Amino acid sequence: MSASILIKGARLLDPANSIDQVLDVRIVDGDVTEIGSDLKLNGSGQLLDATDMWLSPAFIDLHTHLRDFAQSDRETLETGTLAAAAGGYATVLAMANTEPPIDNAAILSQLMSKIEEHALIEVLPVACVTKGMAGAELTSMVELSAIGAAAFSDDGMPISNMAVLRRALEYAKLADRLIISHPEDKDLSQGGCIHECHVSTRLGLPGIPAAAESAAIAREIEVVRQTGGRLHFAHVSCARSVDLIRRARADGLSITADATPHHLSLTVDQSRPYDASYKMNPPLRTEADRKALVAALKDGTLDAIATDHAPHTSLDKSRPFDEAPFGVTGLETAFSLALEHVAASGNLSPSDLIALFTSKPASVLALPQPGIRTGTQASLVVLDPKHVWSYDSEKGYSKSVNSPFHGRSLTGKAVLTVCRGEVVYKHGEVLSSRLSKAR
Amino acid sequence: MAAAGICQRLYELTSKPLPVLEDRIVANLFYENSTRTRSSFELAARKLGASVLNLDIGTSSVGKGESITDTARTLVAMGVHAVVQRHASSGSAHQLAEALTDKVHVINAGDGWNAHPTQALLDLYSMLTVKPDFTGSKVAIVGDITHSRVARSNLWLLKLFGADIHLAGPPTLMPAELASLGVTVHNRLEPAIEGCDFVMALRLQLERQAQGLIPSLGEYRKLYRLDHHRIRLAKPSVKVLHPGPVNRDVEITGALADDPELSLINSQVSNGIAVRMAALYLLMSGRGTLR
Numbered sequence: 036m037s038a039s040i041l042i043k044g045a046r047l048l049d050p051a052n053s054i055d056q057v058l059d060v061r062i063v064d065g066d067v068t069e070i071g072s073d074l075k076l077n078g079s080g081q082l083l084d085a086t087d088m089w090l091s092p093a094f095i096d097l098h099t100h101l102r103d104f105a106q107s108d109r110e111t112l113e114t115g116t117l118a119a120a121a122g123g124y125a126t127v128l129a130m131a132n133t134e135p136p137i138d139n140a141a142i143l144s145q146l147m148s149k150i151e152e153h154a155l156i157e158v159l160p161v162a163c164v165t166k167g168m169a170g171a172e173l174t175s176m177v178e179l180s181a182i183g184a185a186a187f188s189d190d191g192m193p194i195s196n197m198a199v200l201r202r203a204l205e206y207a208k209l210a211d212r213l214i215i216s217h218p219e220d221k222d223l224s225q226g227g228c229i230h231e232c233h234v235s236t237r238l239g240l241p242g243i244p245a246a247a248e249s250a251a252i253a254r255e256i257e258v259v260r261q262t263g264g265r266l267h268f269a270h271v272s273c274a275r276s277v278d279l280i281r282r283a284r285a286d287g288l289s290i291t292a293d294a295t296p297h298h299l300s301l302t303v304d305q306s307r308p309y310d311a312s313y314k315m316n317p318p319l320r321t322e323a324d325r326k327a328l329v330a331a332l333k334d335g336t337l338d339a340i341a342t343d344h345a346p347h348t349s350l351d352k353s354r355p356f357d358e359a360p361f362g363v364t365g366l367e368t369a370f371s372l373a374l375e376h377v378a379a380s381g382n383l384s385p386s387d388l389i390a391l392f393t394s395k396p397a398s399v400l401a402l403p404q405p406g407i408r409t410g411t412q413a414s415l416v417v418l419d420p421k422h423v424w425s426y427d428s429e430k431g432y433s434k435s436v437n438s439p440f441h442g443r444s445l446t447g448k449a450v451l452t453v454c455r456g457e458v459v460y461k462h463g464e465v466l467s468s469r470l471s472k473a474r
Numbered sequence: 475m476a477a478a479g480i481c482q483r484l485y486e487l488t489s490k491p492l493p494v495l496e497d498r499i500v501a502n503l504f505y506e507n508s509t510r511t512r513s514s515f516e517l518a519a520r521k522l523g524a525s526v527l528n529l530d531i532g533t534s535s536v537g538k539g540e541s542i543t544d545t546a547r548t549l550v551a552m553g554v555h556a557v558v559q560r561h562a563s564s565g566s567a568h569q570l571a572e573a574l575t576d577k578v579h580v581i582n583a584g585d586g587w588n589a590h591p592t593q594a595l596l597d598l599y600s601m602l603t604v605k606p607d608f609t610g611s612k613v614a615i616v617g618d619i620t621h622s623r624v625a626r627s628n629l630w631l632l633k634l635f636g637a638d639i640h641l642a643g644p645p646t647l648m649p650a651e652l653a654s655l656g657v658t659v660h661n662r663l664e665p666a667i668e669g670c671d672f673v674m675a676l677r678l679q680l681e682r683q684a685q686g687l688i689p690s691l692g693e694y695r696k697l698y699r700l701d702h703h704r705i706r707l708a709k710p711s712v713k714v715l716h717p718g719p720v721n722r723d724v725e726i727t728g729a730l731a732d733d734p735e736l737s738l739i740n741s742q743v744s745n746g747i748a749v750r751m752a753a754l755y756l757l758m759s760g761r762g763t764l765r
Contacts, residue, residue, distance in 0.1 A: 231650045233651035235649065236655065237626075237655065238588060239585075239586055239587035239588030240586075240587070244650075309568050354542075355542065355566045356563065357564065
């Protein structure tokens with residue numbers, strides 16, 4: 036980008052710097068050059084009238100499945116990062132359960148090159164905790180961190196042996212990296228495909244009890260208490276889990292956690308019977324659970340909203356409900372859902388909502404705090420919180436369409452995303468030219 | 475109410491078999507083996523003059539993972555008029571019906587743990603033949619409720635007809651929040667069958683023991699097996715039902731299952747053909763709808 040952009044009249048929301056004020060921001064050659072009132076367009080720059088819109092640091096997603104490799108029929112680095120950019124993200128944490136999994140230096144190096152070549156935004160790779168995600172032998176965490184692993188996780192294949200988790204937490208200190216847990220007791224959840232309750236009973240589907248999550252969380256908290264180390268619980272879905280995490284944090288343990296937009300906006304009672312677009316792991320829970328998650332984001336027990344964007348092909352998702360894979364897409368709908376179900380119904384201020392997408396996930400990862408400051412490279416998003424749109428997953432940027440929000444009317448949308456000084460998404464503009472562009 | 479009408483009509487139908495579906499094709503699509511149910515549908519279709527296409531997908535090269543939608547398209551292309559589907563996945567009949575055009579009728583012959591509607595219809599029909607004033611009847615269903623599509627279908631249908639439904643079984647075989655479905659839940663057999671008009675024993679899949687859901691068949695027998703002694707807790711006019719095939723001396727004693735005074739099990743089988751004839755007739759002749 037060589038020209039300048041003047042974003043005028045936006046409500047600048049920069050939680051890390053405690054800014055919530057209507058201000059104009061000028062970007063020249065990718066850098067924020069000026070922040071102030073009544074800035075004038077000089078020369079040939081672009082003007083974006085952002086009156087009644089919000090301007091914030093670009094979003095960070097702690098949980099994205101970008102697939103690629105052998106699963107490029109579901110998503111590629113290009114389509115996944117474009118979907119992320121369209122959702123307002125400039126940074127995503129890419130989960131390691133790819134095919135092959137990211138469990139050794141060679142494959143991670145290959146991923147780093149792919150990211151360099153194909154990603155439109157910043158992709159921070161996660162590497163596996165154990166080789167082949169088999170839950171036994173640790174990966175070379177120090178070497179993998181040096182290559183670029185931002186965190187470690189066996190997401191989807193939770194470590195069931197607590198001795199292995201203990202060693203992983205201890206060894207990860209050497210690499211100074213976070214371990215991300217997918218908290219699930221596979222024995223308790225075995226065979227289940229929907230929250231165990233009157234709905235599973237009615238539909239004749241094997242249930243996943245809430246205890247499959249909360250029991251795993253309780254156990255893992257005690258291992259952290261023993262060993263120290265940093266553990267992050269991904270996609271927390273039920274009230275009991277929230278209570279356990281709240282107590283552990285009060286005890287001073289280095290535990291963080293996130294919740295997904297779908298668990299914050301849907302309940303098991305609202306899922307369309309036998310529609311695999313509503314099948315995810317953990318499953319949608321009850322309204323009491325959903326409310327507990329919203330409250331936990333407000334009181335700080337949960338740190339972030341993370342998408343768990345999990346693309347699957349329509350063919351796989353069209354299999355019978357019990358055979359269909361778990362997971363839903365989420366990058367393009369996260370902000371709208373959070374606006375409606377967390378900010379509006381949970382009574383969170385815009386600044387507090389934005390923190391859940393920016394400063395707080397940055398803290399979880401121990402990244403530099405994001406901000407919009409003069410003299411720094413621009414990574415920001417302009418959001419129109421009033422924009423009403425109909426989400427058509429077929430017309431989305433993700434390669435997959437497995438979203439329970441397909442066809443819904445949503446409010447709030449990213450209109451401009453800038454990543455490291457470069458415009459990566461602009462609402463209403465055809466961006467297909469970006470797809471072939473090698474950076 | 476609709477089903478009562480159906481039962482009434484099929485009664486006439488069985489006495490005068492008509493070639494009413496002569497130019498029609500019924501496909502039996504069984505992803506799961508079930509000789510009994512498949513044969514019952516086949517006989518019903520033939521008695522109405524329809525051609526029957528048997529697709530035993532469970533044993534053919536088209537196995538698990540085959541798209542239900544693709545199979546549906548093939549059947550439409552073959553000119554099939556009705557599909558009778560048995561599948562191990564709950565919701566699969568629903569999925570097939572969504573995939574097929576309105577011109578092809580779908581009859582669910584059992585989907586996972588979810589439903590087995592013609593079984594419930596034949597059970598109700600069997601009960602109505604012995605007790606036409608069915609409303610208010612106490613019906614107990616005993617056994618493995620969690621994994622039972624028969625229990626679920628009966629629950630919905632019998633409730634519609636005003637039955638007072640009691641379910642009994644070990645806590646490990648009762649699904650979550652069962653009482654929310656408008657039934658009374660018991661863990662012991664005795665209070666469930668006390669004063670009953672009808673008692674239905676469910677087949678216990680023998681693998682439940684290996685799955686750790688029951689400690690032993692011996693203990694199951696002691697707690698839940700229906701026999702002549704226990705059935706005395708029910709009304710003197712009580713009738714016993716079982717969807718078959720019976721594990722003799724596990725969920726019910728052979729003597730009770732064979733008792734012509736107390737057991738409806740034999741008539742359930744013959745009523746099954748009549749009910750399935752009714753279902754096929756009403757759907758395919760265009761003279762009524764079954765919903």
